[in-house]
Amino acid sequence: MIDLNKKPAFSRSSRPSSSDRNSTRNPSRKFSKENESKLVWKQNNSTPNIRMMTMRQGVSERVMHEQPCKILEKCGSCPSLDLAYKTQLQQKTADFKSRLLKAGDEFQRSIVKDCIESEEKFGYKHHVKMVASEHSGLKSSQFSNFANPKRWIDLGVYNQSSNEVVDTGRCPIQTNVMNDISAYIRTGIRVHNVSVYTPKQKDGLLHCVILRSSHYTRQAQVTFVVTKADLNLLRPFARDISEKFMNIQGVFMQVASPDQNEEKQEQELKLLVGQDLIEEKYSDIILKFSAASFMPTNTLMARRIYNRIEELAELTGKETVIDLYCGAGGVSLALARSSREVIGVDNSSFAIKDAIRNAKSNNISNVGFYEGESSNIISKLIEEKRIYKADVIVMNPPKNGCGMNTIEQIKKLEPKAVLYLSSFFSSMLKDLKSFAVHGYTPVIFEPFDTFPGTDNYEVLCYLVKN
Ligand SMILES: C[S@@+](CC[C@H](N)C(=O)[O-])C[C@H]1O[C@@H](n2cnc3c(N)ncnc32)[C@H](O)[C@@H]1O
Missing domain, CATH: 2.40.50.1070 (OB fold (Dihydrolipoamide Acetyltransferase, E2P))
Known part of the structure; x- marks a missing residue:
């Protein structure tokens, strides 16, 4: 329950200085017995950004940030912006674990890592x-x-x-x-x-x-x-x-x-x-994006995810990798350094044009980019005998996921590992169930906090062939 009409928690003059601001986290300091059973917002009307939430255990970890938001509730986009960052990460890990629990038996043996923090908690949205x-x-x-x-x-x-x-x-x-x-x-x-x-x-x-x-x-x-x-x-x-x-x-x-x-x-x-x-x-790859092609929202987290994909793919320089939904080629170019060949696929002509230009400007020649719908392109590449097999498939599909057709095409290439990245969990889990039917086990889920302060995050799933 949120009560914005409650008396101010403290006045401007009693506002803690930055040096003792951490003391507001001490449950014993500002909390009185009467509040114990309630969950209330306390807001100082003269300084509307100073807010604390009290609850059963005392003053919660909701604290003032150096860069407060004046319209937190009115806007509603960042429901956890005033939570301590550690708590935001714990909530996201718990949220994903509970989604998996509800999703079904396919995921009960998967490892879920703790949500990986964003280097920037503010000013990250590009x-x-x-x-x-x-x-x-x-x-x-x-x-x-x-x-x-x-x-x-x-x-x-x-x-x-x-x-x-x-x-x-x-x-x-x-x-x-x-x-x-x-x-x-x-x-x-x-x-x-x-x-x-x-x-x-x-x-x-x-x-x-x-x-x-x-x-x-x-x-x-x-x-x-x-x-x-x-x-x-x-x-x-x-x-x-x-x-x-x-x-x-x-x-x-x-x-x-x-x-x-x-x-x-x-x-x-x-x-x-x-x-x-x-x-x-x-990292050491410079990408140019046209206004019409997809560009990651949180640059530093995207870099981190690309590096992690490279680690999990365990490339030795001999592999064929397919990067589905490749955008302007960030993942493709990151993986090209340690594989034999990377094939990128995207249905946006702007993204493919950018990806080709980015490969050239980064002096990377073992990549090929194809414009079109994922399942159609794979099927064409197989038909034209351009590829028979792929060692690793990386995919970062949009909201609706990749769907059954694409998974059926991927199966024909017999990859030993699939890396699936998404922030759309219902379509992701649906796709992963289809992968499970086709013999791919989701071994590890790694959540990344690409959107601090909000309820959103991305998850990278590492699947292996049974
Ligand atoms: C989330 S972005 C992927 C970005 C990329 N992985 C990166 O790191 O920059 C999703 C991409 O999928 C593309 N896309 C959407 N539907 C598609 C489809 N059916 N087939 C192929 N690409 C598609 C979009 O054009 C977009 O570039």
Whole structure:
């Protein structure tokens, strides 16, 4: 139960200094007997970011961070941001174990490792899609007479219960680069007189803004998702943003219907200003991503996962590896160094173009990339006698998983190991059950905390042929 109207836990003057902030974790200090059976939020109204949660055992590990979030509950995207990080990791490990327990007998003998921590707990998110919304001044009806005629622009996420857009302001899990750019865009929308899409009237131009930034180069990409191509309006706006931020590589326009399913949205992007590519580094591999191809959200964790995949694959230099759903080639290029040949497959022409370019720029020649649906490409490669067998298959499918057809094709290649990475656990476990039917045992599950503060994480499963 959450009670936000409770008295403040402590006033600004009694707020612990950073040196004794850890003392708020001491169960005996701030906890009184009456609270023992309740679970309540205590919030200081004058300093809304100071929050503690008390419960049966005393003051919990919910503590103030150096970079607090002002809209934690309103936004709802980061339900565990104010939990001690160790607790977040324990919760994710426990969550995955309980999913496996419920999933069935196939997984009862698998080893589940502890969730691996993210090197960055804040500012790790390098990719965000922000919904645009506007209203005029004060929102509350009781103030309607004094409503500010100035346009007020929100950029953020949908609140799941009210369906209203919550402005995420300077989001602590996003990179500073993206926070700076989004602040400028909020003002720019007004200055450049760009209309914002309203679902009620089904009218307006801009409905989303997509931002990406690179960890190593700090380069950024901006995409305006709009209802129609209004270049006269968007080009000067794009020029303005890219002149303000020299690290912006390119500003794009994507025309898409706001009602359209995100996965079905046309990926065609029009470059308004600058150039197409953003550069990122994973260990000693430098990748360039076009705006339309997938780029990992947490760079440092992606690097860690690539390294772990390489370790688990135990390559000796003689193997044929297939990297399904390869994106811009991160895993493929990481594994090419220690295998005979890597074949990457992705259904996005942009991702495959990026992957081919990345192989060249990293001087890696023992890779081949194929554009198309995974099961079709494997079946074609077998039919054309391009491959007979594969030693290791790596796969990182989207939300719906890989499905039965792909697993049947994989089986024909008789890999001795399969490495399956996903953050979509229901499709992942369904696919792993199908793998089990085809003689592949899930030996180890390794959760990685790619999204600290949120409920999300990724899991790498290592399967071996029986
Ligand atoms: C999660 S990303 C994988 C990223 C990649 N492993 C990396 O580390 O950058 C999923 C990829 O699957 C691709 N994809 C989606 N459906 C596909 C399908 N049916 N067949 C092949 N590729 C697909 C997408 O284009 C996307 O690049």
